[in-house]
Amino acid sequence: MTDVLIVGAGPTGLTLACDIARRGVAVRIIDKSPAHHRESRGKTLHPRSLEILEDLGVAHRIVAGGTTHQVFRKYFDGAHVSDIDPFAGDGPTPDAPFDSAVFIGQWRIEEILRHRLSEFGVQVELGTEMAGFTQDAEGVTAMLTDGRTVKATYLVGCDGGHSAVRGTLGVPFEGRTEDMQSMVCGDVEAEGLDRDFWHQRFTPAGAIMLWPVPGTRSFQLQASPERDEFGEPMPPTLDGFQRLFDRHAKVAGVRLRNATWRSTWRVNVRMVEQSRLGRVFLAGDAAHVHPIAGGLGMNTGIQDAYNLGWKLALALTHQAGSALLDTYEEERLPIAAWTLQLTTERLEHVLAAIKEPGNGTEVTLTTAVPQGYRRICSPPRAVPPRWQVRIRAV
Numbered sequence: 449m450t451d452v453l454i455v456g457a458g459p460t461g462l463t464l465a466c467d468i469a470r471r472g473v474a475v476r477i478i479d480k481s482p483a484h485h486r487e488s489r490g491k492t493l494h495p496r497s498l499e500i501l502e503d504l505g506v507a508h509r510i511v512a513g514g515t516t517h518q519v520f521r522k523y524f525d526g527a528h529v530s531d532i533d534p535f536a537g538d539g540p541t542p543d544a545p546f547d548s549a550v551f552i553g554q555w556r557i558e559e560i561l562r563h564r565l566s567e568f569g570v571q572v573e574l575g576t577e578m579a580g581f582t583q584d585a586e587g588v589t590a591m592l593t594d595g596r597t598v599k600a601t602y603l604v605g606c607d608g609g610h611s612a613v614r615g616t617l618g619v620p621f622e623g624r625t626e627d628m629q630s631m632v633c634g635d636v637e638a639e640g641l642d643r644d645f646w647h648q649r650f651t652p653a654g655a656i657m658l659w660p661v662p663g664t665r666s667f668q669l670q671a672s673p674e675r676d677e678f679g680e681p682m683p684p685t686l687d688g689f690q691r692l693f694d695r696h697a698k699v700a701g702v703r704l705r706n707a708t709w710r711s712t713w714r715v716n717v718r719m720v721e722q723s724r725l726g727r728v729f730l731a732g733d734a735a736h737v738h739p740i741a742g743g744l745g746m747n748t749g750i751q752d753a754y755n756l757g758w759k760l761a762l763a764l765t766h767q768a769g770s771a772l773l774d775t776y777e778e779e780r781l782p783i784a785a786w787t788l789q790l791t792t793e794r795l796e797h798v799l800a801a802i803k804e805p806g807n808g809t810e811v812t813l814t815t816a817v818p819q820g821y822r823r824i825c826s827p828p829r830a831v832p833p834r835w836q837v838r839i840r841a842v
């Protein structure tokens with residue numbers, strides 16, 4: 449029997465595991481993957497998340513392994529338009545020690561969190577897939593696909609957008625998927641491309657962006673997909689990446705090679721209406737997914753975990769009861785709903801803005817709510833009615 453079983457060792461599950469383990473609570477963390485991935489995926493850690501990671505004792509390693517004050521270099525139709533550091537300002541202050549987001553590959557963030565977790569004596573159990581669970585007044589019994597069972601007082605599903613924990617709970621994932629609004633992404637080497645900049649190259653027909661992943665020879669590539677004769681997005685290939693580069697970057701002599709990750713990302717705007725059912729919780733992408741505009745997915749998951757960790761620890765040491773655990777959902781689902789709205793709004797904003805020379809993804813990167821946001825935001829189509837009221841009250 450363990451106190452907490454965490455299903456999923458992405459950034460959300462690892463943050464939660466570190467927070468629980470450092471409080472002396474017994475935790476197990478399982479992941480169905482046979483090996484740790486090396487994909488850049490979420491690359492922007494915002495100052496609020498860095499404050500959490502500082503409290504967990506890893507911010508210095510994250511900052512050392514990433515890039516602060518990343519310069520966005522923009523081109524329109526092949527012509528250099530501008531260089532912008534969206535976090536340029538007056539520098540850190542005692543109240544706000546992190547004056548810039550850190551740009552760092554998600555695999556590296558996870559590696560640093562796993563290392564921290566091992567300092568508390570906990571290892572991720574790889575190749576360990578949860579198939580389902582039951583719960584009663586005493587605890588939760590999780591069934592693994594290899595036939596074993598794990599008993600825990602609480603179970604937390606940090607198992608991503610296709611969450612099996614959410615599926616077992618029968619909690620709907622309300623919202624929508626935009627099949628036509630998609631991008632291809634991947635990690636690829638780009639010989640001849642300057643590694644000091646996040647290259648954002650726009651044309652009236654689309655875009656390609658290449659961000660240098662620190663500590664590697666790779667760039668994270670994001671681009672409008674190639675489309676077939678029916679207008680459907682085509683699957684990502686290295687040859688396709690090169691064609692997209694040639695079409696939108698309009699620069700000769702840069703060869704892309706060694707694509708270690710290739711993926712298609714579709715716009716999903718979905719969230720749950722409940723993130724606690726009895727002894728089981730949902731956090732991170734398992735509870736909410738939304739456009740990556742502004743880079744908030746991983747950040748929101750890390751902040752979910754930080755909200756839940758200390759509450760579980762107090763409940764497990766009989767210093768708090770069920771009412772405290774209820775505040776996780778009460779506090780985090782309105783944030784999820786707000787994030788769905790904000791990122792949808794910002795995606796529309798950036799897609800319109802980049803048609804004009806000089807604009808890039810920095811139009812999505814502000815930690816503040818834009819002036820008049822509540823007034824201009826469109827009706828929250830994907831947000832369950834129960835949480836819409838809360839958003840207006842924020």
Ligand SMILES: Cc1cc2nc3c(=O)[nH]c(=O)nc-3n(C[C@H](O)[C@H](O)[C@H](O)COP(=O)(O)OP(=O)(O)OC[C@H]3O[C@@H](n4cnc5c(N)ncnc54)[C@H](O)[C@@H]3O)c2cc1C
Nearest residue numbers: 456458459460480490491492578608732733743745746747
């Ligand atoms: C190109 C791209 C760029 C992005 N940029 C950003 C960004 O700049 N900033 C940002 O904040 N976010 C960004 N994101 C989003 C970010 O990657 C996700 O929001 C983040 O990975 C969610 O973390 P998570 O831990 O909740 O889930 P995941 O990272 O999906 O982890 C879930 C884990 O659960 C495991 N699992 C699943 N099912 C089971 C099971 N049944 N049993 C055991 N284990 C299981 C999986 O193997 C996986 O390891 C980006 C994503 C992409 C694709």
